[in-house]
Amino acid sequence: MTETVTTHEPYARAVQEPDDAPVPHLSVVVPVYNEEESIPHLYRRLTVELENLGLPYEIIAVDDGSRDRSFDLLRDLAQRDRRLRVVRFRRNFGQTAAFSAGFDRARGDVVVTIDADLQNDPADIAALLAKIEEGYDVVSGWRERRRDPFLNRRLPSMIANRLISWATGVHLHDYGCSLKAYRRDVVRSIRLYGELHRFIPAIASWQGVSVTELPVRHVPRRFGKSKYGINRTLRVLLDLVTVRFLLSYGTRPMQIFGLLGILAGGAGLAIGAYLTWIKLAYGTAIADRPLLLLAVLLIVLGVQFISLGLIGELVVRTYYETQAKPIYVVREEVNGDG
Ligand code: UDP
Ligand code: MG
Numbered sequence: 001m002t003e004t005v006t007t008h009e010p011y012a013r014a015v016q017e018p019d020d021a022p023v024p025h026l027s028v029v030v031p032v033y034n035e036e037e038s039i040p041h042l043y044r045r046l047t048v049e050l051e052n053l054g055l056p057y058e059i060i061a062v063d064d065g066s067r068d069r070s071f072d073l074l075r076d077l078a079q080r081d082r083r084l085r086v087v088r089f090r091r092n093f094g095q096t097a098a099f100s101a102g103f104d105r106a107r108g109d110v111v112v113t114i115d116a117d118l119q120n121d122p123a124d125i126a127a128l129l130a131k132i133e134e135g136y137d138v139v140s141g142w143r144e145r146r147r148d149p150f151l152n153r154r155l156p157s158m159i160a161n162r163l164i165s166w167a168t169g170v171h172l173h174d175y176g177c178s179l180k181a182y183r184r185d186v187v188r189s190i191r192l193y194g195e196l197h198r199f200i201p202a203i204a205s206w207q208g209v210s211v212t213e214l215p216v217r218h219v220p221r222r223f224g225k226s227k228y229g230i231n232r233t234l235r236v237l238l239d240l241v242t243v244r245f246l247l248s249y250g251t252r253p254m255q256i257f258g259l260l261g262i263l264a265g266g267a268g269l270a271i272g273a274y275l276t277w278i279k280l281a282y283g284t285a286i287a288d289r290p291l292l293l294l295a296v297l298l299i300v301l302g303v304q305f306i307s308l309g310l311i312g313e314l315v316v317r318t319y320y321e322t323q324a325k326p327i328y329v330v331r332e333e334v335n336g337d338g
Helices: 009-014 038-053 070-080 095-105 122-133 150-168 184-188 196-206 231-249 254-282 290-322
Strands: 026-032 057-063 084-088 110-113 138-143 180-183 211-216
Touching: 026 038, 026 095, 038 057, 038 070, 038 122, 057 070, 057 095, 070 084, 084 095, 095 110, 095 196, 110 122, 110 184, 122 138, 122 180, 122 211, 138 196, 150 196, 150 231, 180 184, 180 196, 184 196, 196 211, 196 231, 231 254, 254 290
Parallel strands: 026 057, 026 110, 057 084, 138 211
Antiparallel strands: 110 180, 138 180
16 A cells, blocks of 8 residues: 655646636545445535635545445546546555645645545635635644544554654644645645655645644544554654655765764774774783674674765765756745846
């Protein structure tokens, strides 16, 4: 389920746009994987809420390789309602990929994501939009009273949220909540891999956007079953290591690997020097000392780390320069004659 997924702008531009419909202000992205019972309810409730907002909108449902009737139901609905667009994956690529496909196609200035299983309440979208109007770039839902089992869902999620907040410096109570709103630029400029969708607020914060959270309602799943178990926690933790690394050292890998290399290599050299000294000065036998092994290990490690740092520096240059990507994000520019 952890597929590598890229969202390339040129690809996004190649996506076919229906040209006579009004340009939506709001795009709602819904990932769908085997949710046939929920779809009719979801469609009805979303439509009611979105019509109440009185803004042009579109719903982009991404069928992530469902093996039930989800796609047929969505297609029938889309044939009657032009505001509903359906994307069907060839196989199950995972929720992150589904979001990514939705973001590539979203035309609205604001993009809202919501789960298909009705655990989120579409009525909360209005409040999220109000926050965006206030000027925030990302509004993250917070399932304050989350209605999932405690031991295998809420507890791991509590720990993960603390860890992510601490490691990324973006303090949110509920990274895992799918109900979120973004300005389109934010999601367009972020490439998603693995299970990274939950980290969008943290990744976006690197670009200097403002992030806030808002308590939202949450209800137990009524139909179908959850697609995840406890093993997701481990994958989230691994993704956290990736995000933390990219946020801090994504453009300067030598500074972390070089530091580790100096520490390891330095300690190895110091131990080696000590052993050499007692050998030469006192004639002590050192060949059978574990310390000698440690010294050798640390020196080899040190060389490895520094080489890794240098290779990292090469990779970073290739990454940024082949895509002509800047290593900064500009808010605006003012010049005299403009
Ligand atoms: N989902 C998906 N692809 C997957 C797994 C899940 O598109 O591989 C969708 C699923 O249909 C639902 C949302 O992602 O709309 C959240 O999944 P789920 O409710 O199972 O997660 P939970 O709420 O239990 O964390
Ligand atoms: Mg759910």
